Amino acid sequence: MRKVIHGLVLVILSTGTIFAQPRQLELSKPKDPIDIASTMWGIFFEDINFAADGGIYAELIKNRSFEFAQPRMGWTEIRPEHSTSQTLIINRGTEFITNPRFLRLHCREDSTSFILVNEGFRGIGIQADETYNFSMLARVSTPGIMTLNLRLVDSNGVLLGESAITQWPKDWQKVNATIQARSTCPKGKLQLCWTGQGTVDMDMISLFPTHTWFGRPNGLRSDLVQKLADLKPGFIRFPGGCIVEGRDLANRYQWKKTVGPIEERTVMINRWNNEFKHQDAPDYFQSFGLGFYEYFQLAEDLGAEPLPIVNCGMACQFNTGEVVPAEDLDQYIQDALDLIEFANGSATNTSWGRLRATMGHPQPFRLKMIGIGNEQWEDQYFERYAAMAKAIKTKYPEIRLIGSSGPFRAGEWFDKAWTAFDTMPVDFIDEHYYSPPEWFLKNANRYDTYNRTGPLVFAGEYAGHDKSGSEEMSRNTWLSALSEAAFMTGLERNADVVRMASYAPLLAHMDAWQWRPDLLWFDNLNTYITPNYLVQKIFANYKGHQVLNLMENGAALSGQTHLYASAVLDTLWGEIYLKLVNTIDAPQEVKINHAQSYKGAKVVHVTRLHHAALEAYNSTTQPVNIQPEETTVRMDLRMQTLILAPRSLTLIRFKQNK
Numbered sequence: 001m002r003k004v005i006h007g008l009v010l011v012i013l014s015t016g017t018i019f020a021q022p023r024q025l026e027l028s029k030p031k032d033p034i035d036i037a038s039t040m041w042g043i044f045f046e047d048i049n050f051a052a053d054g055g056i057y058a059e060l061i062k063n064r065s066f067e068f069a070q071p072r073m074g075w076t077e078i079r080p081e082h083s084t085s086q087t088l089i090i091n092r093g094t095e096f097i098t099n100p101r102f103l104r105l106h107c108r109e110d111s112t113s114f115i116l117v118n119e120g121f122r123g124i125g126i127q128a129d130e131t132y133n134f135s136m137l138a139r140v141s142t143p144g145i146m147t148l149n150l151r152l153v154d155s156n157g158v159l160l161g162e163s164a165i166t167q168w169p170k171d172w173q174k175v176n177a178t179i180q181a182r183s184t185c186p187k188g189k190l191q192l193c194w195t196g197q198g199t200v201d202m203d204m205i206s207l208f209p210t211h212t213w214f215g216r217p218n219g220l221r222s223d224l225v226q227k228l229a230d231l232k233p234g235f236i237r238f239p240g241g242c243i244v245e246g247r248d249l250a251n252r253y254q255w256k257k258t259v260g261p262i263e264e265r266t267v268m269i270n271r272w273n274n275e276f277k278h279q280d281a282p283d284y285f286q287s288f289g290l291g292f293y294e295y296f297q298l299a300e301d302l303g304a305e306p307l308p309i310v311n312c313g314m315a316c317q318f319n320t321g322e323v324v325p326a327e328d329l330d331q332y333i334q335d336a337l338d339l340i341e342f343a344n345g346s347a348t349n350t351s352w353g354r355l356r357a358t359m360g361h362p363q364p365f366r367l368k369m370i371g372i373g374n375e376q377w378e379d380q381y382f383e384r385y386a387a388m389a390k391a392i393k394t395k396y397p398e399i400r401l402i403g404s405s406g407p408f409r410a411g412e413w414f415d416k417a418w419t420a421f422d423t424m425p426v427d428f429i430d431e432h433y434y435s436p437p438e439w440f441l442k443n444a445n446r447y448d449t450y451n452r453t454g455p456l457v458f459a460g461e462y463a464g465h466d467k468s469g470s471e472e473m474s475r476n477t478w479l480s481a482l483s484e485a486a487f488m489t490g491l492e493r494n495a496d497v498v499r500m501a502s503y504a505p506l507l508a509h510m511d512a513w514q515w516r517p518d519l520l521w522f523d524n525l526n527t528y529i530t531p532n533y534l535v536q537k538i539f540a541n542y543k544g545h546q547v548l549n550l551m552e553n554g555a556a557l558s559g560q561t562h563l564y565a566s567a568v569l570d571t572l573w574g575e576i577y578l579k580l581v582n583t584i585d586a587p588q589e590v591k592i593n594h595a596q597s598y599k600g601a602k603v604v605h606v607t608r609l610h611h612a613a614l615e616a617y618n619s620t621t622q623p624v625n626i627q628p629e630e631t632t633v634r635m636d637l638r639m640q641t642l643i644l645a646p647r648s649l650t651l652i653r654f655k656q657n658k
């Protein structure tokens, strides 16, 4: 909602503040300028909550290569009555070790169809007028007489679009067709209706919308990527999270298995498949169609620094806690070194750089940093970290390294990590905090006292978990978002220490999530913005280049009397951005006193995010329950008061005087 107000008026009209006088805030430049890293606000991507397969990866067919533990999962068969037609799952074993299984159909009746149905990821989202690209690897024993009718149908079997394939190869080959959808359906299905007698082998059965991000084949869902692009993230961390570690070492993320032709990428169970009883997802596997090449490409598209996290020879310490013996760590070290070569190596003189070029990107991806391990702790981690860091820094001294401080924001493991990193090469320490909103409100000054000469901080995973209410899992409530906003003013004030921060997790499918809260929700057709997303967007879109002081009585505003504040200067646009968080259920009146260089009446843009109810959230039925309001006024900030709405985040933007 945008309001334009002319003349000298209050920005936000309200009455009844709890303070008798407006609070006097002082805006000034610090003696020594503090620059804000371009990476300050980023995103954390993990394939949790169907974020990749069934989410941002636009493939619509679940279990396209029959490699799930139950090879027919996602598929059903509709046979004609008395049919003797039959399907078999064939395993080629070592002949095709990365993708051994395919489906063989013996069609024994001529005239009636044998129908294979794929259910998609909690249904297939079908958009009216969209063209869908079908493909599969096939070989047919009797190429002349078999016909495949492809039918997109809704949940009642009503036809939404169709196509046919009649020409078949005798040996494995890709066959293609397009289907034009007539109507929209959030939970459709794809039917493969075979007629004619013969034997057909099928693998990599695939359906993509034409309109993927940048129209790429094997591409990403453009509505979801657009929402990420709108955040203007400074970095993208991938592929997680615990998924890096795996439940055991065999289940760890191995980037080399996620690059090259998609039919050669080995499908693996997703570690979130059966992690949580309350949100079991037996059909959650990783196809790696979104693999490391695509992650780097996404980072480039978003203008974000790529930040891969690699396994350091340790499985998740909350699960098996398996570790590789120190003497066998070489493979993990080599994987990390090869990853840097894959990202940055010459397209002609290095083998991994050549693979990158073959995949379509001869130019380097300009990788500058890498994380060693996700949430690890204790000596088994420090020993493995030290060996990996030494090898990486020896070969690539310019690569900046990130070490883990474990899963908790304080305590023995956390303290041990910070001490251990005193004697190891590390550039950033990754801190994680999933905490109640009250913790965020109380700790906006967390970094005020951090050592200015030690390693820098990467606030790699955080979210306010608001467990109030009757639901078992936290929602993305306004309270959680408001408390994160308050805390983020503290991160911004301390941008000399905190160089990167990312909310986690990023994405969640409405019908297939395991973990809540999450930054951005989606179903098969739509995306749903959370207040937490809106907070991230305000900070990231207005991150500026230099920190300014915004104080009251000489002290930073970190929650004393319910006000939090930070200020930055955008040196490119010559603009000043103030972020003010009022956490009480009453308006607060402030005056901004500032040096001569800011004086005079000027155009002031105000973005306000607020809701009277702390338990409010956005939902499918109320998707904009919490949404920003924009106002533009002409005013002198020193002479006139700003009234901050109850329970609000307010962004104030104005030009600095020349």
Ligand code: AHR
Residues within 6 Å of the ligand: 046, 048, 240, 241, 242, 243, 374, 375, 407, 461, 504, 505, 515
């Ligand atoms: O963000 C969800 C999980 O939380 C991550 O995978 C893990 O690093 C953390 O425990």
